[in-house]
Amino acid sequence: MRTQYILPALVLPLLLAACAGGTLRIDDSHPAAVQASRVQHLVLHYTVADFEESLDILTGHERGVSAHYLVRNDPVRIYRLVPEERMARHAGESYWNGATALNASSIGIEIVNPGWVDTPDGRVYAPFPQAQVDAVITLVRDIVARHDIAPSRVLGHADIAPGRKQDPGPMFPWKQLADAGLVPWPDPRQLAQRLADSRVQPVPDIDWFQQRLAAVGYRVPNSGELDAPTRDVISTFQMKYRPADIAGEPDAETAALLDVVSTPGGMRVADRQLP
Numbered sequence: 001m002r003t004q005y006i007l008p009a010l011v012l013p014l015l016l017a018a019c020a021g022g023t024l025r026i027d028d029s030h031p032a033a034v035q036a037s038r039v040q041h042l043v044l045h046y047t048v049a050d051f052e053e054s055l056d057i058l059t060g061h062e063r064g065v066s067a068h069y070l071v072r073n074d075p076v077r078i079y080r081l082v083p084e085e086r087m088a089r090h091a092g093e094s095y096w097n098g099a100t101a102l103n104a105s106s107i108g109i110e111i112v113n114p115g116w117v118d119t120p121d122g123r124v125y126a127p128f129p130q131a132q133v134d135a136v137i138t139l140v141r142d143i144v145a146r147h148d149i150a151p152s153r154v155l156g157h158a159d160i161a162p163g164r165k166q167d168p169g170p171m172f173p174w175k176q177l178a179d180a181g182l183v184p185w186p187d188p189r190q191l192a193q194r195l196a197d198s199r200v201q202p203v204p205d206i207d208w209f210q211q212r213l214a215a216v217g218y219r220v221p222n223s224g225e226l227d228a229p230t231r232d233v234i235s236t237f238q239m240k241y242r243p244a245d246i247a248g249e250p251d252a253e254t255a256a257l258l259d260v261v262s263t264p265g266g267m268r269v270a271d272r273q274l275p
Ligand SMILES: [Zn+2]
Pocket: 044, 045, 046, 090, 157, 165, 167
């Protein structure tokens, strides 16, 4: 007798689940014209670790971090660690041009690179092998095309977290991404003119630097002072556009670059090369 009552208790939830699955019908025949990928930003990192350690950190639970892609250096190979439609934890507290918490709106690419070594002569950053850069460019080109990510939203981790992060650092060849049409770059003619002007004009005050850096997209204080966070943002800007000197000094050359980068029409996007 007892089994007659137990059996329906086990079967009933299964029947209900099957029923619910069967009744959900969605008609996809009227797609809206106004829609876009949820992916709005692409963020590049370096791992400050060799491949095995990078893989350990980015695939395990321990550090609570991950990225969508890991680009190995030797041999060069692209690993997908998180599907693009899911969120990875690579950005942390972050800001760009009004957007915050960029994990939710970005794809993250980690590039295997040791980062830097501190020597008696200062910090020395590690170069990226060309084959690895080529792989990154190919991957970025594919992602930005599929998600329609604007070149101005292809960023380094440092751009969205200046001071807290330096990656992908001053050795990362942003100019090669610019030549591939993946990031905007200062117009060389306008830059030459501004550099010539800067030899006869005084360097602008800190207020000017802060306003222009904010206009580019950085989170920067509005203090009018060359405080530590402002130096961090200037240094981050220099890492990308003037990597030979990243001390964070608001010098004449940085002012000329920033003037072009922040002036409408000052940036150029090269024709995107086909793979
Ligand atoms: Zn990073």
